[in-house]
Amino acid sequence: MVAVLKPQSELRPEHEDIQARLLQERETVIARIDAVSQHDIVIDSDGVPAGDFESENALVAMLDSRLSEIDRALGRLADGSYGRCEGCSNTIPPRRLEALPFATLCVQCQSVADKRGKMALLRPARF
Ligand SMILES: [Zn+2]
Numbered sequence: 844m845v846a847v848l849k850p851q852s853e854l855r856p857e858h859e860d861i862q863a864r865l866l867q868e869r870e871t872v873i874a875r876i877d878a879v880s881q882h883d884i885v886i887d888s889d890g891v892p893a894g895d896f897e898s899e900n901a902l903v904a905m906l907d908s909r910l911s912e913i914d915r916a917l918g919r920l921a922d923g924s925y926g927r928c929e930g931c932s933n934t935i936p937p938r939r940l941e942a943l944p945f946a947t948l949c950v951q952c953q954s955v956a957d958k959r960g961k962m963a964l965l966r967p968a969r970f
Pocket residue numbers: 928929930931932933948949950951952953
């Protein structure tokens with residue numbers, strides 16, 4: 844599951860920060876999955892109350908999909924396709940990537956995907 848990371852020197856300078864942020868986010872998500880599975884979370888910062896089996900499952904599902912988004916973004920950083928929309932191949936605006944470093948769709952494709960509802964699980968919950 845661990846993406847192949849490029850040595851920092853091979854990354855475009857603007858991608859070094861993004862890789863660092865993604866790796867940090869990855870650690871956070873993994874730590875939270877651990878915490879949830881140990882029933883260690885009372886009220887999550889995403890507003891998901893724990894202690895209830897169904898919510899815990901929903902929370903883990905959300906964290907899992909976040910984790911796979913992060914891994915995908917890391918893979919795309921490594922293969923050079925990072926910043927390109929998976930839907931239309933246009934460049935994802937840097938400001939969007941700033942807010943959502945693991946975004947793989949531009950705003951337009953994301954809203955189409957949201958309308959279809961198919962991407963509901965992949966959509967980041969907090970932004
Ligand atoms: Zn697009």
